Amino acid sequence: MRIEQLRQRLRDHGAKPCHEQRVLRAWLQARALDSGARRQRPEDYLPLNVRNILPVIGADLQALARLHSEHAGEDGSARLLVELADGQTVESVLLPRDGLCVSTQVGCAVGCVFCMTARDGLRRQLGSAEIVAQVVLARRRRTVRKVVFMGMGEPAHNLDNVLEAIELLGTAGAIGHKNLVFSSVGDRRVFRVFERLSPASVKPALALSLHTTDAELRARLLPRAPRIDPAELVELGERYARATGYPIQYQWTLLEGVNDSDAEMAGIVKLLTGKYAMMNFIPYNTVEGLDFKRPASARAAALAGQLQQRGIVVRLRDTVGQGIDGACGQLRARRQGADTR
Numbered sequence: 001m002r003i004e005q006l007r008q009r010l011r012d013h014g015a016k017p018c019h020e021q022r023v024l025r026a027w028l029q030a031r032a033l034d035s036g037a038r039r040q041r042p043e044d045y046l047p048l049n050v051r052n053i054l055p056v057i058g059a060d061l062q063a064l065a066r067l068h069s070e071h072a073g074e075d076g077s078a079r080l081l082v083e084l085a086d087g088q089t090v091e092s093v094l095l096p097r098d099g100l101c102v103s104t105q106v107g108c109a110v111g112c113v114f115c116m117t118a119r120d121g122l123r124r125q126l127g128s129a130e131i132v133a134q135v136v137l138a139r140r141r142r143t144v145r146k147v148v149f150m151g152m153g154e155p156a157h158n159l160d161n162v163l164e165a166i167e168l169l170g171t172a173g174a175i176g177h178k179n180l181v182f183s184s185v186g187d188r189r190v191f192r193v194f195e196r197l198s199p200a201s202v203k204p205a206l207a208l209s210l211h212t213t214d215a216e217l218r219a220r221l222l223p224r225a226p227r228i229d230p231a232e233l234v235e236l237g238e239r240y241a242r243a244t245g246y247p248i249q250y251q252w253t254l255l256e257g258v259n260d261s262d263a264e265m266a267g268i269v270k271l272l273t274g275k276y277a278m279m280n281f282i283p284y285n286t287v288e289g290l291d292f293k294r295p296a297s298a299r300a301a302a303l304a305g306q307l308q309q310r311g312i313v314v315r316l317r318d319t320v321g322q323g324i325d326g327a328c329g330q331l332r333a334r335r336q337g338a339d340t341r
Contacts, residue, residue, distance in 0.1 A: 001064060001129035003164050009057060013049040021172060022046070023054070027061060028132065028173040030139040065133035075318055078141075082134055088123060090152050092134045098145040102134040104162050105153025110185055111224040114255060114284065114292045117152045126153070128164035135169060146179040150207065150251075156187035163193070170202030178246050183207040185225040186233045194240055207249040207280075208237050212259045213267030221258075234271045241276040247313075248277045254300055255284050256293040265303055269310045278313040 003024075010020050022045065026033045033042045033054075042051055068083040078094040082103075090103035106123035108115070131149075138144050147169055149155045155162045162182065169175045182204040184190050197203055212218045215229045237248040250272070254260050268279060281304055284294040295303075304316040 001060070001127045002161065003128045003132065003168050006057070006061075006129055009053070010050060013053045014047045015050045019046055019050055023050075023057075024168065025172040025174075027136060028139075028168065030136050061129070061133065061136075064130050065137045067137060080134075080137070082137060084126075084130060090126065090134070092138060092151060094138055094142060094144075095146075095148075098143045099148065100135060100138045100144045100146065101148050101151050102131055103151035103153055104131055104149055104155045104158050108153045109157060109224060110154045110222055112185075112222050114221065114253060114287070114290060116287050116290075122153075122157075125158045125161060128161040128168070131161060131165040132168055132173070135173065145175060146181070147175060148181040148183060148207070149204075150181070150183040154185060154187075155182055156184045156190045159189065159193060166204050167202045170204075177202050178205045180204040181207050181249065183209065183251065185209045185222055186228050186236075187226050188228065188236070191236045191240060195243070203244050203246075205244075205246040205249065206237060206240055207251055208233060210234075210250045210252055212252075213264055213271055217259070230267075231271060234275060234277070237277065238275050248275070250277055250279050251282060252279060253282050253284055254295050254303070256295040256299075258292065260295050260299065260303060262306075265306050268307060269312060272312050273310075278315060279307060280315050280317055282317045 006024075007020050010023060015023070022033065033046075042054070046054075063085045066083045068081040068089060071079045071081075073079070076096040080092045080094065081089055082092055083089050084106075088106045090106055092103065093101040095101060104126055106126065107120045108117045109122040111118045111121075135144055135147055149162060149166075166180050166182065170177050170180055180202065182190075184206070186208055194203070194206075209222070210218075210230060210233065211221055213230050218225075218230060219227065234248075234250075237250075241248045252259070252268075272279065281300060283297075283300050284292055286292075286294055300316055304314045307314040
């Protein structure tokens with residue numbers, strides 16, 4: 001289901017724009033229609049035909065995303081395995097400090113060699129309502145004030161649905177625009193579309209997966225990502241950062257012996273000096289069956305320190321879910337294995 005289809009169903013039963021917004025806002029904020037400050041009953045402001053169809057629409061919305069299992073981490077995070085209406089599953093992650101990571105596809109076509117999700121390839125796109133439903137499901141469990149589109153899938157490959165979800169979350173969902181973070185491996189189409197967004201549109205912050213400053217190594221790590229030189233990717237990101245006033249978040253999964261060399265650190269300094277950007281170092285979340293390793297904590301901290309001393313804003317991220325084998329795609333893979341057995 002897409003958000004526009006949901007709106008059309010309401011219109012077909014006589015809903016006006018103000019009625020649509022009331023229904024969507026209540027859904028997005030995971031509350032009853034009569035729970036606002038004014039405590040108005042639905043019969044006081046919704047047409048009869050709209051009220052009559054609400055139980056059916058409510059059941060359809062409930063079926064979009066159901067909790068299959070929850071796996072709590074010691075850091076306050078929780079990985080959610082979410083079952084969709086057709087039985088497919090995706091993963092969402094409740095993050096510390098009121099954040100949520102959502103999926104945009106079942107599987108992924110980029111094929112990052114260090115990622116569990118890549119093993120299955122792309123199964124299908126998520127509709128915009130399915131993306132938003134992950135936020136609703138999370139809000140039934142705790143407060144969500146920030147949504148990052150960094151779960152299963154490449155948002156650039158499902159751009160229409162993701163932007164539709166972002167627009168709703170930034171309006172009826174009451175989430176600040178800079179707290180909606182669109183993550184991509186780097187696709188020129190994203191920058192072209194974002195540059196054409198109207199002044200009234202919700203403009204998300206942008207996170208770009210860099211992982212290396214070496215174009216040839218990047219092509220090996222992200223074999224089916226668009227071929228784009230890291231320097232060009234940073235220049236495109238810088239243009240968007242200056243236009244929106246949001247720094248670009250560059251993502252760098254630290255892989256021992258692959259992209260944790262002093263030469264790579266020098267490359268980062270060369271690329272990001274003077275840029276409106278921050279570097280997020282994410283120590284690799286170990287995946288059984290893959291040969292990549294997580295650098296020692298001391299080594300990761302030393303690399304972050306090198307960059308800070310040379311003027312680069314860097315954050316060494318905790319890898320959410322490390323203690324529960326929760327790297328993106330692992331919960332889904334375990335569920336599929338259990339179903340097969």
